Amino acid sequence: MIKLSSVERCRSPMGSSFVRLIGHFKAGNGTEDFDIWFDVDEELAGGLSESGAPWLIAAIPYGFELGGTIAIERPTDAMLLENTAAFAHVFRRWYKDLKPFEVIADKEIVDPGGEKAFAFFSGGIDSLHTATRYTSLGGTDQVGSVDELLLIWGFDIELDSPSEFAALQKQSEDFAARLGVPLRVMATNIRRPGTFWTNRWGPLCHALGKAACALALEKRYKKAIWAAGYRSDRSVVEGSHPMTDHYLSSSGLAMVYDGADSGRIDKIAFLSRFPWMLEDIHVCWRGASSRNCGKCPKCLRTEIALELTGMMARCNSLPRVSLERIRKAYCGEPAERSYFTEMAEYAKKIGRSDMYMALCESLTRSRHRAPIVNYLSRFEKTPGLWRAGRSIRHMLGA
Numbered sequence: 001m002i003k004l005s006s007v008e009r010c011r012s013p014m015g016s017s018f019v020r021l022i023g024h025f026k027a028g029n030g031t032e033d034f035d036i037w038f039d040v041d042e043e044l045a046g047g048l049s050e051s052g053a054p055w056l057i058a059a060i061p062y063g064f065e066l067g068g069t070i071a072i073e074r075p076t077d078a079m080l081l082e083n084t085a086a087f088a089h090v091f092r093r094w095y096k097d098l099k100p101f102e103v104i105a106d107k108e109i110v111d112p113g114g115e116k117a118f119a120f121f122s123g124g125i126d127s128l129h130t131a132t133r134y135t136s137l138g139g140t141d142q143v144g145s146v147d148e149l150l151l152i153w154g155f156d157i158e159l160d161s162p163s164e165f166a167a168l169q170k171q172s173e174d175f176a177a178r179l180g181v182p183l184r185v186m187a188t189n190i191r192r193p194g195t196f197w198t199n200r201w202g203p204l205c206h207a208l209g210k211a212a213c214a215l216a217l218e219k220r221y222k223k224a225i226w227a228a229g230y231r232s233d234r235s236v237v238e239g240s241h242p243m244t245d246h247y248l249s250s251s252g253l254a255m256v257y258d259g260a261d262s263g264r265i266d267k268i269a270f271l272s273r274f275p276w277m278l279e280d281i282h283v284c285w286r287g288a289s290s291r292n293c294g295k296c297p298k299c300l301r302t303e304i305a306l307e308l309t310g311m312m313a314r315c316n317s318l319p320r321v322s323l324e325r326i327r328k329a330y331c332g333e334p335a336e337r338s339y340f341t342e343m344a345e346y347a348k349k350i351g352r353s354d355m356y357m358a359l360c361e362s363l364t365r366s367r368h369r370a371p372i373v374n375y376l377s378r379f380e381k382t383p384g385l386w387r388a389g390r391s392i393r394h395m396l397g398a
Helices: 052-064 076-094 125-133 136-141 162-179 201-216 266-271 297-309 321-330 335-348 355-378 386-395
Strands: 002-011 016-025 034-041 067-076 101-108 116-120 148-153 185-190 220-226 255-259
Touching: 002 052, 016 052, 034 201, 052 067, 052 101, 052 125, 052 201, 052 255, 067 355, 076 101, 076 355, 101 255, 116 125, 116 201, 125 136, 125 162, 125 220, 125 266, 148 162, 148 201, 162 185, 185 201, 266 297, 266 335, 297 321, 297 335, 297 355, 321 355, 335 355
Parallel strands: 002 067, 067 101, 116 148, 116 220, 148 185, 220 255
Antiparallel strands: 002 016, 016 034, 034 185
């Protein structure tokens, strides 16, 4: 059983101006008890949740991992309980290893009275595209409006890297100022090491993490908007998906999956109308830094897209990609294969035969290597063999 034993509010040890909302959880099955917390500035503290909503979302990955019961002995929104049950059904169909669990909660219709709308912001292509479309800067492409942007410390940049997060926050504040929307910050430890929250962040927990942060401020917000990672016809099974993200909505807070009609190329083409936006984009999570590593799959696919749209010269935060690097890139995972296929089709369309051939070679080589890479990935979970498995996989470019 995973049980929310108590909730408290206190001053955050991360700074005198921050308030911390902490959920204390008791765990069975030999699992240690744990705390999950959300820190916000005093200005946002009045919006912190008093219901069970954020704690239910925070507990779901533990339910998938451990099975049994999730007990949330606080008023928990009836719509959210129903929605998250549907969310769990879908993900258990996608991932056969996820365990069933039962939720016990004080079921009520909870409307905490939030009035504002916000968009999650990270400084990357997707979040810039969404943020711009919800401000007047979007022009004829504007689809709505937001009152604030929210940057999360503890997602891409770890909590033990305050200087790196401060640099990202400064970059994000500059973007927000140009968009004419204030930037707010939340810190959270929800991505606890050694749990599904870190081990399966992308495939399972990405949208759950955003929903938990949004619901922690459900007395402030009525709408939370986050960017789609894929065009809807190219979506792959991931933790954020157009079929499931809306199931994280409650009676008082709607979760909006934005921009699913646009691919990576479309989004960069849109942002090219504002060249300053592309100068210091932050797309990388692997380096846990305010800077892009320039080497990981996310950096690579952004470099390729910038090259294809003619915007590479505008970007100061990523290196220019070579054809040789594209040819050798491994794109065997469904997400990367989707991106590379999209970019190959676009390269062919605009007559970039050099890029088209390099992308096609990467797709072909990756398809041949995928069975070996998938086999080797098993060894990375085996004590005594994980280093060998990882070394061989890296030799294959994966």
